[in-house]
Amino acid sequence: MIRRAERIGFLALPGLSFLAIIYALPLFMLLLKSFQIDGQFSILEYVTFFSDNYSMSVLWRTLRVAFLTTGLALLIAYPTAIIMARAKGIWLSVFLVAMVLPMSVGVIVKAFAWSILFRTRGVLNDTLMSLGLTEAPIRMLFTETALIIGAANVFLPFMVLPIYTVLRQMDSRLPEATVSLGATPVFRFMNVTLPLSLPGVVAGCAFTFSLAISMYVIPSLIVGERQQTLSMLTARSFLYLRNEALGATISSILLIIAISVVLGSSWLASRLGARQ
Amino acid sequence: MKDPETRDMGSNKYLDVTAVGKAFKGTPVMSDMDFRVGRGELVSLLGPSGCGKTTLLRIIAGLTAADTGEVMLDGRAITSVPPHRRNISVVFQSYALFPHLTVAENVAFGLRARGVNKAAHGPKVAEALALVRMSDFAERPVAALSGGQQQRVAVARALIVDPVLLLLDEPFSALDRKLRETMQVELKTLLRARNMTAIFVTHDQDEAMGVSDRIAVMSAGKIEQFASPSELYARPASAFVMDFVGLSTRLTGKVVETGAGRITVHTAHGSVTAPGDFAAGTKVTIGVRPELIRTEPGENTISVTLEDAMVLGSKTQLHGRAEDPNRLLCELPGMRSSLTPGETVNFGWSIADTLVYEAST
Ligand SMILES: Nc1ncnc2c1ncn2[C@@H]1O[C@H](COP(=O)(O)OP(=O)(O)OP(=O)(O)O)[C@@H](O)[C@H]1O
Ligand SMILES: [Mg+2]
Numbered sequence: 001m002i003r004r005a006e007r008i009g010f011l012a013l014p015g016l017s018f019l020a021i022i023y024a025l026p027l028f029m030l031l032l033k034s035f036q037i038d039g040q041f042s043i044l045e046y047v048t049f050f051s052d053n054y055s056m057s058v059l060w061r062t063l064r065v066a067f068l069t070t071g072l073a074l075l076i077a078y079p080t081a082i083i084m085a086r087a088k089g090i091w092l093s094v095f096l097v098a099m100v101l102p103m104s105v106g107v108i109v110k111a112f113a114w115s116i117l118f119r120t121r122g123v124l125n126d127t128l129m130s131l132g133l134t135e136a137p138i139r140m141l142f143t144e145t146a147l148i149i150g151a152a153n154v155f156l157p158f159m160v161l162p163i164y165t166v167l168r169q170m171d172s173r174l175p176e177a178t179v180s181l182g183a184t185p186v187f188r189f190m191n192v193t194l195p196l197s198l199p200g201v202v203a204g205c206a207f208t209f210s211l212a213i214s215m216y217v218i219p220s221l222i223v224g225e226r227q228q229t230l231s232m233l234t235a236r237s238f239l240y241l242r243n244e245a246l247g248a249t250i251s252s253i254l255l256i257i258a259i260s261v262v263l264g265s266s267w268l269a270s271r272l273g274a275r276q
Numbered sequence: 277m278k279d280p281e282t283r284d285m286g287s288n289k290y291l292d293v294t295a296v297g298k299a300f301k302g303t304p305v306m307s308d309m310d311f312r313v314g315r316g317e318l319v320s321l322l323g324p325s326g327c328g329k330t331t332l333l334r335i336i337a338g339l340t341a342a343d344t345g346e347v348m349l350d351g352r353a354i355t356s357v358p359p360h361r362r363n364i365s366v367v368f369q370s371y372a373l374f375p376h377l378t379v380a381e382n383v384a385f386g387l388r389a390r391g392v393n394k395a396a397h398g399p400k401v402a403e404a405l406a407l408v409r410m411s412d413f414a415e416r417p418v419a420a421l422s423g424g425q426q427q428r429v430a431v432a433r434a435l436i437v438d439p440v441l442l443l444l445d446e447p448f449s450a451l452d453r454k455l456r457e458t459m460q461v462e463l464k465t466l467l468r469a470r471n472m473t474a475i476f477v478t479h480d481q482d483e484a485m486g487v488s489d490r491i492a493v494m495s496a497g498k499i500e501q502f503a504s505p506s507e508l509y510a511r512p513a514s515a516f517v518m519d520f521v522g523l524s525t526r527l528t529g530k531v532v533e534t535g536a537g538r539i540t541v542h543t544a545h546g547s548v549t550a551p552g553d554f555a556a557g558t559k560v561t562i563g564v565r566p567e568l569i570r571t572e573p574g575e576n577t578i579s580v581t582l583e584d585a586m587v588l589g590s591k592t593q594l595h596g597r598a599e600d601p602n603r604l605l606c607e608l609p610g611m612r613s614s615l616t617p618g619e620t621v622n623f624g625w626s627i628a629d630t631l632v633y634e635a636s637t
Contacts, residue, residue, distance in 0.1 A: 173372035176339050179359045180366040182437060183389035191388070195376050272376075 027255060034248040045249040055233070059253070062230040065148060065219075066212035070159075072152040073208050074201065077159035081200070082193075084160070085167035099157045107154060111221035118146050147222045154218060155211050159204035166200030167193070199269045206265035210258050230254050289348075290315040290473055291336065291441060296345030298331055305331050306497030309345065313475065318467060320476045320484035322520070323494030329477040332494075333443050336475070337366050349440060360389075365434035367444040371426045373418040379429050380405070380414040386437035404432040407466060424455045431463065435470070442467070442474040448483060460486050481521050485509075493517045515561045515633040525569060525623070526603045527562040528635060531555065539632070544602055545578040550630040563631040566593070566607040571615075574624025580604050585615040596623065 037044055049055045084095045102110070117123050118140040125137040140146050170193075178188040216231040225232070230250055237247035293311040297304070306328045313319050321329040334340035336347060338359035347355050354362055365386075373382050383404050384397045392400075405411045408428035413421065418429060427447060434442060447463070448456040464487050467474050478484050484491045485505040492502040493516075501513035512518035519526070529543035531554045541548050541560055548562055571594070580596035592612040596604030606623055615621070 171370065171372055171375075173368045173370055174374065176359075177366065177368060177372035177374075178385075178389070180337055180339070180362075180364060181386035181389050181433070182360050182363065183385075184360055187389050191385075192374060 027251075030248045031252050031255065033244065034252040037245065045245050049246070049249055049253070055250075058228045058230060058233050061144070061227065062213060063257075065144060065151070065229065066209050068148045069151040069155065069212040070205050070208045072148055073156055073159040074205060076152065077156055077163060077204060078197075078201070080156075081160050081163035081167055081197075084164045085170075099160055103157055107217045108221065110154065111150065111218065114146070114150050114222065115141055142223050142226065144223065144227065147219055147227075150222050151212055151215060151218050155208045158207040158211060162203040162207065163197055163200035166197050170196050195272075198272045202265050202269045202272065206261055209261050213257055213261075214254055289313075290317075290350055291475075292346075292348040293332070293336065294346045294348070296332075296335060296342045296347065298328075298335060298340070298343050304497065307344075309497070309499070311492065311499060311502075313473060315350075316471045316473055317490065318464065318472075318474050318476070318488045320478055320488040320491045321494055322478055322481060322484040322491050324520070325479060327494045328497040329479075329494055330445055333366075333445055333475065333477050336441070337364050337443055338362050339366070363437065363439050364441045364443060365437060365439035367427075367430045367434050367442070367447050369446040369449055371430040371450075373426055373429055373433070375417075375419055377418065378414070379410060379416050379418055379421070382418055382429055383432045383436055385433060390437065400436055404436040407435070408432045423450050424459060427451065427459060431466070435466075435472070440473070442472050443477075444474065445477045446479075447476065448478075449480075456483070457486075463487070485521075491521075493520055495520075509565070512563075512631065515563065515636070518563045518631060518633070523566055523605055523607075524563040524603070524631075525566060525605045526601065528601055529560060529562065531558045531560060538627070541632070543578075544599065545580070545604070548576050548578070548630065549627050550632040551627060552632045554632070554634065559635040561601075561633045561635045563633070564625050564629055566605045567591075567609075568629040569606040569623050569625045571606065571608065571621045572624050573622050575627045576630060577622050577624045578604075580606075580621055580623050582615060582617050582619050582621060584617055585612070587611045587613055594621070 034045055035041055035043065080095075084092065084099075087095055115122070119125075120137045120139065120141070122140075124140065125134075128134045129137065174192055174196075175188060178192050183191070214231050215229070216235060219227070219229050219232060228236070230253065234247050234250045234254070237243045237250065289312040291311075291313040293309060296309040296311075297307040299305060309328075309332065311332065321332060323329055331340060335342045338354070338357065342355065345355075346353055349362070349364075374385065377385070380401050384401050387397050387400060401414070402411065405414055408431055410425060410428050410432065413425065413429075418426060421429065427450075430447075448459055451459060460483060476484070476487055488505065490502060490504055491508055493500045493508065495516050501508060501517045503511075503513075508517065508521050512521060515526075518524055527541075527543040527545060527548065529541040529548070531539045532542045532547075533540035534554060534556050537551060537553065539550055539552050539554050539560075541550060541562055543562065550560075550562060554560060580594075582594055583597045584593075584595040586593040586595070589611070590609070592608045592610065592615070594604075594606040594608065594615065596606075598604045604623065
């Protein structure tokens with residue numbers, strides 16, 4: 001007889017087979033292709049990629065943008081999540097709607113909204129100039145800074161929601177217990193709130209980083225072709241250069257980064273959560 | 277009515293809560309609350325759900341700000357001192373242990389928060405854990421502990437900082453009956469040995485009787501009576517206290533005769549004489565503790581039809597037929613299986629054992 005836990009495992013079958021056919025199989029084929037030249041096993045494509053200055057600069061830019069986007073999103077998301085975890089009733093609903101609603105507005109719409117904000121004679125520059133903070137308009141659109149700000153904005157909910165969830169699950173008596181043991185608010189934050197929220201922070205960073213490293217639409221719209229990222233390079237290899245081997249190689253590199261982030265973060269989260 | 281003992285404690289007021297009032301969103305929870313506790317006293321706040329026990333405790337701890345009034349501790353006003361500088365430890369109902377820390381780290385938390393030299397932690401933690409017999413669990417994560425063990429850790433964590441006052445909000449309510457009784461005895465012994473001043477919140481009268489020197493019976497944001505367990509049981513200050521602490525036979529009626537410190541009350545179960553001075557025509561509530569009643573004629577005697585006779589081992593409980601709000605209850609020592617429902621018996625007791633209160637209308 002099959003044990004109960006194993007039988008319940010069958011419920012995961014449809015989901016698993018869906019993922020296997022639609023997701024894992026094509027990616028595996030891609031991975032295979034990146035190691036093949038004329039049907040022979042070869043790592044030549046990788047050697048070419050890693051020894052090419054241009055490809056390496058794109059790789060670094062992609063990683064840098066993803067890191068900074070994740071950092072900026074975390075900086076904004078953490079206080080937001082704390083306030084949300086304390087909010088009650090109507091305010092909580094307002095916050096949740098504010099988090100979820102923008103997700104339903106397409107990235108393209110947002111990108112054009114930003115261009116109104118960021119462009120040379122845009123709202124932001126006009127304000128800065130009228131305040132006398134700057135003489136001439138600052139070039140903001142088509143810069144990496146604009147890309148990071150825009151990406152952090154789009155991915156913010158993926159950072160806020162996991163942190164909010166763990167903070168919300170925290171026993172509401174813990175802060176009071178901490179205070180009655182003589183802890184200052186700063187000590188309480190450093191020793192109770194922060195460590196208990198870390199699993200949420202790890203999850204949020206993993207989501208945001210994975211999304212940021214593979215984003216395509218946002219950089220295409222904000223910085224355009226001049227500053228390529230790995231995803232844009234992949235698309236170009238497949239669509240314009242018709243160089244499937246190069247495309248497969250870059251995709252595989254992206255895939256490997258994404259898998260390491262996911263595995264690393266779940267290892268970290270389970271280590272952090274093990275004692276709880 | 278104010279219990280005389282509340283005022284007598286004035287000479288020994290270590291904790292002094294004066295005229296404290298608190299309202300939540302315009303709904304008053306308590307007003308003009310006076311509450312005094314002597315050094316080293318173990319005191320319980322006893323009362324029905326929602327009467328304001330937790331609120332009073334939180335005001336003393338500084339976790340809730342009072343709207344009016346003053347809290348003094350050891351002669352110092354602490355009303356505006358933030359909770360982390362009051363040195364008052366709280367044991368919460370849910371224990372509120374830190375899930376990311378081990379037992380030893382939980383216990384050491386207060387020392388770390390106060391910046392106590394790290395070298396001093398080890399021996400102090402070991403001592404605190406030994407006190408609650410949890411030394412073997414020092415390195416365990418707290419999630420792996422049973423309810424009773426978690427409670428011990430919570431107590432050790434609260435005591436390690438040598439608090440000037442220990443507050444416990446229903447500390448035993450999450451434990452099963454047997455463990456609860458063990459823990460009550462254990463904790464009482466422990467607190468006594470350290471001459472700790474402690475306030476327990478509870479709505480379990482047996483628990484209050486068991487652990488405390490004095491009990492403050494609360495009702496709707498007021499202290500009805502603040503006295504020793506035996507005083508509370510023998511001389512309840514109001515019908516509410518009589519009903520809340522222990523069981524009783526209870527009769528309502530009207531005073532028909534008065535004089536020489538005695539009144540005669542007409543009730544649905546006959547005439548009853550009680551000590552007291554109430555004007556004729558006053559509506560009163562009469563009470564008698566069940567173990568003071570015998571099934572034979574006494575100074576007061578009423579005839580009762582038995583509804584149930586419950587043999588409880590050490591005692592037999594007789595329930596007589598009565599209409600609300602009257603209640604007829606008698607407890608006889610030992611097992612009396614000869615008494616059967618439907619039988620008519622006499623309930624007799626002495627005039628001096630008769631409690632009488634003006635009925636609240
Ligand atoms: N933060 C709050 N906001 C609004 N009302 C509150 C708050 N805290 C307590 N109350 C109200 O104050 C009253 C007293 O509450 P309190 O928690 O002190 O009662 P309690 O005696 O401890 O009851 P229990 O035995 O159920 O714990 C209740 O009516 C409660 O609803
Ligand atoms: Mg309470």
